[in-house]
Amino acid sequence: MKNTASLKIQAMKEGEPLPFSDSSWNNCRAVLLSSGVSPAAPRDCLFAGEEMWPYLGASCLDPPPALAAFSSCSVGRLFPTAWRGCPALRPPRSAAVAELSFQTPPTVLAGPRPVLPPHRQRVYVACQSMLIVLVGAVPRYHIDQEGIPASRAELAKHIHFASNFTSIVTEWYLIDREAYKVSLASSLFFAGLLIGNITFGPLSDKLGRKPVYISGLFFDVIFGYVTALAPNYDIFAVSRFFVGIVNGGMALVSFVLTQEYVGKSFWSFTGSLTNVTFAVGIAVFALLGYCIREWRYLALVSNTPGVFFLLLSFMLPESPRWLYSQGKTAEAEDVLQYIALCNGKERLNLKLKPSAGTLRKDELAPGILNLVKQPVLRWRTILLMYIWYVCSFVYYGLTLNAGELRGNLYLNVALSGLVEVPAFPLCMFFIEKSWSGRRKTMTCFLTFAGLACVFTMFLPTNAGLLLGPTLLALCGKMMVSAAFNILYIYTSELYPTVLRNAGLGVCSMSCRFGGILAPFVPSMKSLSPSIPFVVFGITGLSAGFLTLLLPETLNKPIAESIDDLQSPRYQVLKNEEAEQSS
Template identity: 60%
Template sequence: MDLEEAFQVVGQFGSYQRRTVAVLVLTQVYMACQSMLIVLVGSTPEYRIDQKDDVPLSQQELVQHVTFTEDMDTIVTEWFLVKNQAYKVSLAGSLFFAGLLIGNMVFGPLSDKIGRRPVYLTGLFFGVVFGYITAVSPSFEVFALSRFLVGLMNGGIGLVCFVLTQEFVGKPYWAMTGTLNSVTFAIGIALVGVLGYFVQPWRSLAMAANTPGVLIFLLSLSLPESPRWLYAQGQTEKAEEVLRFMARRNGSPANSLMLQRVRAAKLGGTDNKDMGVLQLAIHPVLRIRTMVLMYVWYACSLVYYGLTLGSGATSGNRYVNISMSGLVELPAYPICMYFISKQWAGRRKSLSGFLCLAGSACLCTMFISENPGRLVDVTSLALLGKLMVSAAFNIIYVYTAELYPTVIRNAGLGACAMSCRVGGILAPFIPSMRTLHASMPFTVFCLSGLSAGGLGLLLPETLNRPSAETLDDLGSPRHVRVLESIALLYDDDKRKSNHK
């Protein structure tokens, strides 16, 4: 039997898989805490500078002349990151996303080669270690380096964690498990706002935000390797062992479970060299998909994190705004789940539609004055845009996993996540474009959302279609099939002419 038939015997989403997925999606809460930490620990309180002229002050002079009038304990107040030093707060946030970028590039292909489980556990362990270094950093330089290293580890565990939640269950449940990842990340953002309200000193907040990672790591030690990865590597017997173990935990008899014996080389194509990141550029189908997906991921990340990281700077209570920024995502997931499961909408149209709606919401902010007393203000439109782009972000995770075959799925997700992190690196600096013009940040978000929504229509639909396990399952792109048909017709005519 093949893998999908085996999951029907084992249970596509049995009790054991539910517990396993629950542990994996909890990792998203930890990642959300790390992603949003800079919003609170980097908050700039009200301050005044006792200076008669406008001559730029050095770091030592700032310490003598700056007085903070708001009672807050952040990295800004500890290291006086104001005026010409204020860029360091955005820099620390960008370094985290730069770490995510490199982590996606390194750990994605690595997990395709050595396995999902060792990469996930190693990244989670060192992510927690570096997270505690953040809390005890003696200087900004150490703080910034620790944020980069935490991002590096998070880049690996986030990608592998998502893939594992897909590969432990049957394909009909991929959309649901993918959505659970997004839901728990949104809950994590909301919890950061609550945690920041009750834990004020930034070092204590960093310690508290990192501690859930310890519990998640201990729970993850019992996780098995992905049976889909084992099968794709030709380790059929080990894949059968994992599937039988899952079946016993689900209460399903599967002693006679036998998978088709297929060599790893055949799974990857005609040769082992077919497996690798290089195939994303060489393979005619994967090349087009990857180019489009990389831009869509970039736009989703730029708009999502730009609106999220900018939530603390909008009018109103910063803790309420951060929590609302997370909670507003929750309605997006049942909405997008409804649309992507309908034949008339599917993955492709739903993705493009939500991205265009997010861009349109950001466009509308340019015509509304920032007045909290109005029924429709900039903050509410920004939250609407966040809801729409959250739905698109959730779809693109599920959609991308379905567009890539198993043998190169992590490499494909890694390449897309790499462009996603480029958007994340730029996102902390976009809200600061308000100094040029109040509408500049939303102009960037608007153009990004609308352009990505248009490009998304170039992708094929995957709803109710079997997932590809090998590169050969992808077939040929449409223009190649047309050329092949023309060539066959030409050969037939030539043979007929010769026969005559």
């Protein structure tokens, strides 16, 4: 049976309820009938969920936000893009309020069910990101002579490792003067992420999401096997650098691809689901490390799921939003039909209108420079770059520091991943509330993360799990994970479709500087055990306060092109939403 929703409309004038005008209803009914839908009455208009929004003259690929986000809103904002595309649907001036009540939840264009969605491969991304935590772990050891031998051959004769696992430290004796190489390999990985974010974002904006995503995943698997089979440290470090390039770029594109398969009202859900799989991946990697104590076998096993994800990714369709923004409306329609059929819906008779921001043949596609040329985007990008840097710095600093905490190594790593899981339901709840939204919620999470890290300096290091710094460190990790989750969603909504990947790429680039510096911060514990946490705490607090300078995006229209940011209609809708939310 088709999933239907009941739309009840009441017009109000000067605060008094009035019947919906007959002329407006006739105009609406005429459009619905021309699309093959027969509404029963003005106050009982049945339609098939989101599949009706293309028929209503929408000029962008976003379903009416009222379907999922509003319980009451102005008629002028009920289908904001529909009024632009179909003047006949413009409501009378006397109509000011529309009330929605659903008999069943509206259907969503949620990606083809038979295909493994790209967010699932975040488990694989997590294993690659966390590899150095276990592969570079330093076991307890003692040297049966005074001083450390100068040559590696002599060192191998006199050093004895006490733990029952191997790592690059035990194989290549990376201790004392060579100990920095473990942090160096980790920083090279994050340096690769930086380059991957710079290059893959603009490439996917120009060439498409799917081909760039699949290419990155393919080379990620190849270099992952090179890491596992590296005969010496130099090849291991270089392979980690290239893994970072393709892993970071592929993960960025897969996130955007996942978001663009669904309507904007579901971005918070898919964004949270994408990030929660990364958290689960950390716990899965800790379990693999507990079962596989040989580092080369661990690297091979944790890399193998990439082959599985690669084969399934060929079945994914291209992003309909990207196709639409490039003027390929016919191909976008085919993808929407494919998604609808995979979701068990009947074939739709839809026809998308050409996008207002579609490029002419003699025009160049928007590039990274547009982030600097446009004043609105320039200010947003500067703020977002710093916030991304801080989130990465604190997140990976606390994650990599899990191996430095007291207690069982594998349990600490698993907890650092599992502690993120409760953060995502919290995100889902708060970011959809009008009194909190994206901006205020992220500010609170970053502030709490910073305070949790700072307060560790007041706790004794030997107080155990419940009363020691480990508990506050895990709380800080949960808070910054929640902020990081919101940041992905928030940033996606602040950029237009034609620059969304480029904007995310630039922000992720600055994020990687935080990842590059994070591995070296735990070494500051030689000064004081609380110093690393204080550094993380102060930076987290600063980012939390700066977030307040960004605009709120909850229930706001999503720009498809740069022109949309400057169009009077977009500005009017944005200002009206701001007035209503305040």
